[in-house]
Amino acid sequence: xxxxxxxxxxxxxxxxxxxxxxxxxxxxxxxxxxxxxxxxxxxxxxxxxxxxxxxxxxxxxxxxxxxxxxxxxxxxxxxxxxxxxxxxxxxxxxxxxxxxxxxxxxxxxxxxxxxxxxxxxxxxxxxxxxxxxxxxxxxxxxxxxxxxxxxxxxxxxxxxxxxxxxxxxxxxxxxxxxxxxxxxxxxxxxxxxxxxxxxxxxxxxxxxxxxxxxxxxxxxxxxxxxxxxxxxxxxxxxxxxxxxxxxxxxxxxxxxxxxxxxxxxxxxxxxxxxxxxxxxxxxxxxxxxxxxxxxxxxxxxxxxxxxxxxxxxxxxxxxxxxxxxxxxxxxxxxxxxxxxxxxxxxxxxxxxxxxxxxxxxxxx
Ligand SMILES: CCCC/C=C/CC(=O)SCCNC(=O)CCNC(=O)[C@H](O)C(C)(C)COP(=O)(O)OP(=O)(O)OC[C@H]1O[C@@H](n2cnc3c(N)ncnc32)[C@H](O)[C@@H]1OP(=O)(O)O
Numbered sequence: 616x617x618x619x620x621x622x623x624x625x626x627x628x629x630x631x632x633x634x635x636x637x638x639x640x641x642x643x644x645x646x647x648x649x650x651x652x653x654x655x656x657x658x659x660x661x662x663x664x665x666x667x668x669x670x671x672x673x674x675x676x677x678x679x680x681x682x683x684x685x686x687x688x689x690x691x692x693x694x695x696x697x698x699x700x701x702x703x704x705x706x707x708x709x710x711x712x713x714x715x716x717x718x719x720x721x722x723x724x725x726x727x728x729x730x731x732x733x734x735x736x737x738x739x740x741x742x743x744x745x746x747x748x749x750x751x752x753x754x755x756x757x758x759x760x761x762x763x764x765x766x767x768x769x770x771x772x773x774x775x776x777x778x779x780x781x782x783x784x785x786x787x788x789x790x791x792x793x794x795x796x797x798x799x800x801x802x803x804x805x806x807x808x809x810x811x812x813x814x815x816x817x818x819x820x821x822x823x824x825x826x827x828x829x830x831x832x833x834x835x836x837x838x839x840x841x842x843x844x845x846x847x848x849x850x851x852x853x854x855x856x857x858x859x860x861x862x863x864x865x866x867x868x869x870x871x872x873x874x875x876x877x878x879x880x881x882x883x884x885x886x887x888x889x890x891x892x893x894x895x896x897x898x899x900x901x902x903x904x905x906x907x908x909x910x911x912x913x914x915x916x917x918x919x920x921x922x923x924x925x926x927x928x929x930x931x932x933x934x935x936x937x938x939x940x941x942x943x944x945x946x947x948x949x950x951x952x953x954x955x956x957x958x959x960x961x962x963x964x965x966x967x968x969x970x971x972x973x974x975x976x977x978x979x
Contacts, residue, residue, distance in 0.1 A: 622690045623697040628657060631700040642703050650699060652680035656692035661685065683928045685935070695766055702768075722756035728777075729760045734923030736760075736769040743778025748786035749834065754812045761815045770927040771919060772819070774842075775826035781851060784833020787969050790960065798961050806957035809834075810949055813866055816841040817945045822922070822930050826915055827851045827893075827902070836901075837864060840871025841945070843934060845902045846918075847893040848911040853901065856888035860972075861964025863955050870948040875900045 623631075635650060642650075655662065662682040667674040684692065722729060728739040738760045740747035749757075757774075764772040776782050794800045816823070816838050825839055827847040836853045839845050857863055864872075864885045872881035876899035883889040896902040906914050959965050 623694045627697050628693045631697045648680045653692050653696040655681045656684045727756040733920050734770040736764040737773045740776040746780035746783035747776040748783045750786045758815050770923045771822045773824045780829045781827045781831040782835035802957045802960040806953045810953040813949045837866030837868035846915045847902045848908045850908045851893040853896045854890040860968040862959050865952045867945050867948045
């Protein structure tokens with residue numbers, strides 16, 4: 616998806632190692648620890664040396680930082696090291712510390728806005744005139760934004776929407792741009808994109824928060840089961856009209872929804888398209904907390920800013936413990952859901968439903 620970004624070379628890495636020694640300002644212990652861990656990972660690979668004893672405090676702290684990088688590849692660690700040094704060099708030359716996302720590759724279109732501030736990377740769906748419906752380009756951009764956020768300096772990542780909707784799900788006109796290979800090829804490439812997109816949520820290593828600023832439809836609802844926390848305005852609703860569209864569940868919801876809310880509540884949503892209010896979604900465990908619309912943004916962001924000051928490694932590790940044993944299962948579910956949808960998208964039921972929406976005969 617989108618092709619892998621070019622990773623830093625050994626020469627870039629060696630230059631960065633020399634550059635660290637020339638930094639004008641001491642970057643502080645936390646950053647030095649991160650540099651140490653990345654250096655070890657880049658040169659020796661994952662930590663497999665014995666853990667120092669409790670009283671060997673300094674070496675134990677260093678070991679913890681290295682070990683927290685888990686199975687990060689040598690190449691990715693080298694890239695992260697080079698990025699970190701380049702940020703440190705830039706900030707020791709310029710007085711502006713508020714640009715942690717300046718080196719982030721910006722999305723290809725204005726329909727997605729990615730910012731990083733106060734330890735929070737925010738990915739904002741920005742197509743309010745179309746209720747933030749997800750175009751093919753937006754899926755690619757969200758994948759890239761999540762990949763960048765997983766490596767940046769922020770502690771927490773947030774997905775939210777601009778305007779009155781959170782997201783109206785897949786842009787139904789995505790299905791009207793038939794490639795040369797016809798419907799079959801369209802369904803194949805959409806299924807591959809869906810699988811990559813959902814995999815990024817399954818694998819995302821940091822706390823991931825949905826700030827649901829309005830109604831949510833389709834895939835924007837199903838992936839909520841892969842978020843760590845979901846805050847919603849009391850104006851939000853949660854709608855998965857798959858049967859109406861001749862489609863079937865995705866985003867691992869066929870597994871996460873029954874687990875979260877019990878099989879019969881999940882079936883009412885996923886089979887019959889029952890739309891939940893924010894309060895109902897909260898009572899069923901899909902939403903963490905509902906806020907009055909008037910104070911939603913203020914209350915939620917104040918809370919997230921406070922959470923973003925918590926030790927980031929502790930949050931990552933806690934997330935790993937909570938989620939890791941499920942990962943294999945989730946990847947299998949995602950693969951199955953994507954493959955079933957590949958068939959569904961070629962069905963008459965689905966084509967008729969989409970044609971009906973596009974010709975304005977039906978609204979959900
Ligand atoms: C490759 C991965 C594929 C993953 C598959 C995922 C499956 C899903 O996500 S299924 C869910 C698909 N979504 C829908 O079916 C929602 C369709 N939209 C609606 O029913 C309504 O637009 C609404 C209930 C969301 C909002 O109704 P409202 O009356 O308030 O506003 P509208 O005038 O209808 O919308 C404004 C504007 O936005 C366009 N639009 C809204 N949603 C979509 C959409 N999902 N796809 C394409 N376009 C959408 C709508 O057509 C209007 O456009 P115009 O102003 O140009 O008429």
